[in-house]
Amino acid sequence: MSTPPRRALATDLDGTLIPLDGNAQNQRDLRALGERLKSGGVGLVFVTGRHFSSVQQAMGEHHLPTPEAIICDVGTSVFEGGGDGRFQPVQAYAQHLGEIIAPMPIGELRSRLESIEGLRAQEDEKQGPFKLSYYADADALPGLAERVQRLLDQWDAPYSLIHSVDPFNNDGLLDLLPRGVSKAHALDWWVERCGWDNRDVVFCGDSGNDLAALTAGYNAVVVGNASRKLARQVYDAHRDAGWRNRLCLPNAAATSGVLAGAGWFGLVAFEQTPPEPMGATPVSASKTHFRVWAPKCKSVSVEIGEPGDAVRHELTPGEDGCFAGFASAAPGDKYSYLLEGPIARPDPVSRRQPDGVHGPSEVVDPNAFPWTDAEWRGVAKRDLVIYELHIGSFTEEGTFRAAIERLPELVELGATAVEVMPVAQSPGKWNWGYDGVNLYAVTHNYGTPDDFRTLVDACHAAGLAVLLDVVYNHLGPEGNYLGEFGPYFSRKHHTPWGSAVNYDGRRSDPVRRWVVENALYWLRDLHLDGLRLDAVHFMHDDSEHTILDEIRAATLEFEQRSGRAIHLIGESNVYDERLLASVGGLKGYDAIWSDCLMHSIYTHASPDFKLTNREYHGTHNLLEAMEHGYLYESSQYVRVAREALGGDLPDRSYIGSLVTALQTHDAVGNHPEGKRLHQLASKDYQRSAAAIMLLYPSIPLLFMGEESAVEAPFPFFADFHDRGLRRAVDRGRIAEYPHHDWSNAPLPSERKSFRISKCADPKLQDPQMRAWYQQLLTLRRHGLAAGWLTPDAMRCEHDTESHVFKLHYSNADGGVTVLARLTPNDHDAQPIEIELPGEVLMSSLETEVNGGQAVLRPNQAVVVGPPAG
Template sequence: MISWQLDLGARPVPGGVRFRVWAPLAASVSVILSRNGNEEAAPLERDGENFSGVISGAAAGDRYWYLIDGYLYRPDPASRCQPDGVHGPSQVVDPDAFGWTDDAWRGIPLEDLITYELHVGTFTPEGTFDGAMGRLDYLVELGITAVELMPVAQFPGNRNWGYDGVFPYAPHPAYGGVAGLKRFVDACHRRGLAVILDVVYNHLGPEGNYLHAFAPYFTGHYRTPWGDAVNYDGPYSDGVRHYVIANALHWVAEYHMDGLRLDAVHGIYDFSARHILAELADAVHSLAGCLGRQVHVIAESDLNNPRIVTDSEHGGHGLDAQWSDDFHHALHTLLTGERRGYYEDFGDFSQMLTALRDGFVYAGTYSRHRRRRHGSASSHLPPERFVVCIQNHDQVGNRARGDRLSSSLSPEQLKLAAAMVILSPYLPLLFMGEEYGETAPFPFFTSHGDPDLVEAVRKGRREEFAAFGWDTEVPDPQAEETFRSACIDPEKRHREMHRHLFAFTRELIRLRKALPPFSDSTRQGTSVTGFGMEQVLMVNRHGHGDDVICIFNLSGVERPVPVIGIRGRHRKILDSTDSCWGGGKSSTPELLDQGALLLMPPFAVLIYQEVPLP
């Protein structure tokens, strides 16, 4: 048993259920239990800013409302289950009922994360946690070490990306609810897979958001792109901070999560002396220490602020890692040629070198897109502080039609993109289906019940793409066929081009794990040389007495490249143009020496390993 327990919501205790809700401005709060078609009211006692009490005879499975000031029926802000949707009553759940089998599980070190992001509803035909369990062996075969779930907290309807969640403590019943999520995590741990959960602490969705009735959870002092900001530093913010930090701890304690990915922390506004991110990271790490497990806190941020992942002893927030948009944008623009919207800041070959060498491309330099200087230097940070990708739910789904790179890039370009990500010094992330070149789109989809909100979302999506100049029809987010179009089919990995791309991706992951210069990456052990006119990168990785050279041709023509800065003789261990990866007969040399002139095929990836001295 662990020492931490959630002190909000409903929890079975001997003889009944204990209820506790934060409602500092209410005059009275009662619990309305719905049992056997009847409603029973029981008043709670004021406990500081909370109302609490034990209701005898109540039990797990009972449905209930809170009655505020004698007239306002509302579901529980800390509800663990909403069986009838966001507008229905909450349900009592026993958090200790599940029989876990992962007592020996201790988590995965940060530097070993090879993450696979998936959306539960479109990952399998069933669209459930149990359905996803059926594909875990497939992810192990691929070499994945961590599964990242897009948000699963209760949202309106049954189809949604998850970022419109309004009950942060309640796994969605459409996916399998409380028991389904726990079964999934337990099954992952049996296979050696960590689980990272995407959580949203910058806003709540507009439909079914009943928190306003209980307390000042939100503030009009700041605005986010999604509406009112969460109140982290205004009056009554102590209770808000407790609600959010308790939520993070509840995912770790009750669901055995190995990591939390914090959505868009640039939408979290907090001018307190101690930032909510620092307080949350400390709380999670402290609980993880008590549990004897490794739990990582990872931010999504477009601030290019190294403070987020700088330790608290040096004035930082102490998060473990953050997503790096700069790496994605630098690589995406070179491969696709796109230059509109936020891509206007990218497209220079030198930016890819900077991303590989330093992390942030914009480190106090002027951004045309933002019309100001942006970011701060990150070259002092270890590589494992950055998560990189070439596709994720945002970069695919926030395109007009949700089209993947497989719809516009050649197989050779897709292999090059995979190698750049997986063999980078950073923590690689793959988006579901990317490993075999999935062709299904991943458009934005919803199933809201409010007609005005439905139309507002449709209008907003059309307007959002104006800056990119995408002259195409935007799929209707509310239509079920839009959701259905996003379902992936991993069986494609056995056919045609997909077979070669899957095998190539799996080999890249194997090499990352097997070769010390990849698996134990440092800034000091990585040197990057760029040949700008040729659009060729040479990345030299050193570690544990081993030396590996990765050469990437980002151009569509053959390029002569001088081999410089290497020691000793190197033997080829991977060539993306080989027939086993869907190419032709390779013409690149088996051995490489300092000073040689190497002819790089278009969009090719070559890896050479130092030959040990006799």
């Protein structure tokens, strides 16, 4: 045996190294791969289920490069090349297998299996001295495999069974191999014989019988045509083993994927063109390209590694204010930028901050996750039922992965979309998320970027869209180092939370690109289905083509390219028809937030329930909010000037583009103690109000825990490293709402504020409230499908004396009517008798019906449909 090369490519053949039929790129890449392996002195090993003669046939037919060794017959044969193109069996391996099956030779096993109906022996050339192979009907394969395995266990036979369906002809295949023997077993034996380290070997595969080798500790490549289920299995195994940078998931199929994987792990050389994206872009398992926009600096270096053991690399300046260059850095490595001195700063487009806002950034490979949602096309706007949640509070663990366990609850409830409160890296250990400073970095408090991807992938598998709350009007006060790099902040605009982002000042174009690319980052790299833009009225921009327009154009282009529904939602305190209108041929934002109906419901219960700085006057506003979605005029604020609309209100079809809610993070969190509606009013009041909200023709949003009247509050909480900031936030919160009693309220900076917000404990939940919400959402789906739940079909009424609010939807069957009696807290109300316009479909409380009359209790809702028959 000649001395083997120290590095080697081990690869499956069918579906992996062998070009796919008709794929010209595969053919070209096969030639390039052979040439580069040879010039680089890299060894080649075939690892295949084919028998030896079939391998030789494939080598000639497909012009495969000559390997040093051939592992075939599903790992039961090893052949070694002699340098002259001839291959000889490796007798030491045959002796090894013979020792395994000595208690029951292959002939005896064949005899014992002859009587099993449905097993058909494969051709003689596909059998071997250590392998039995059978065909079976694909439909019967699982049952046959189970029966054979039971017999093997009964006989204590020294054999393993593997079975699969041939993807090319749909034949069921069963192979019996010496116990523990597989392609992986044979490769392990060969690697040990050659004296290689596992990290010197790259294994490429595409099917289930490659799984063991792909998870054996080698550098692994799962080619793009492999099932995503296999890719996920391999990914999970590497993750569980704690291996870093041993897996490559190229998009390219078969041969092209092998070439890409060999290049990623450095087996073959590629000419590397500098990538365009800002930030740290890995180009191989050991090399990364860095690009940063820093027009305020004369020089920028990147420092890679842990403090005290870091390597510094000077970046090359460009004419556009950017500094860039390649450096030795792998995914998972930490890095910081040095701006004309010894002070290290995080990357403005950091994808991860493992040590928080003040620490170094981390190189992240955006292509290393095995998505399984290729068929996902999103949720249509009309079907949106949004469930808003805070990752840290939604489960006891407070992580992305823990949230997956609760997804079935949301599906059963009737939600169709999850809206996640901001997850951009913010200071401290607990935060609502609106103090984010690293807009591209998923906060380390909830997990890694891939953990977030896992949650998104799981949501899509469950039929749930995922929306993300993003903040583009300001950045948080701590860890905000962007001003040291360039003019990220405006000199003429301000927000209540600090400096506004520079969208229209000097050198604002790169800042605009930074934000637009961030929006695309969430949609493209994390597969999100939409964004809710926080407080868009503070995204100050005097440009003719505003940043809101630019985000709209970029996301629309992405939506058309991706083929899935993407939703843009703007949070505006005023009805802004410009957001919903088409601009320059581009469709408007899908929706805008409207909390007028919610605050009217709160202040109808009691004027003390004032949870916003805007004025609302309960009953006076509630009917108008029902009628129009927004309040158009009020005593202190003008939402929309009637003069601007020619004195008339617009057509009500826009109501379908409003996001309305009974509770939101702000409505609950603006109360000093974070009390929910049922705690301020009553559960009956919430049930009755929910009937209006969930059967209203807008886009409904539920805040986590609302559906089960959870007793866990949701006060405002924010953690900072800086003690002065903590004190300032505590004082500022009290000053913002001076009319509230703060004597029993936990301070935002106290850990208690975060801990008491956990809402997953079933003991804190009301199953009857949840059942009512499920009923309402079921009827909502029916109304949408039947076509009666629309703004045009809606009529609103109110009886002042009884406090009965009515939503009536007319249709060919006579219509559906929601009767919601909302009794203010200070009223000593009694049951009343009302005339029913039809049969009771559902009721929030037990209903007494006598003929066409019904008794309506205080805070009771009844939904009435056409008379039976």
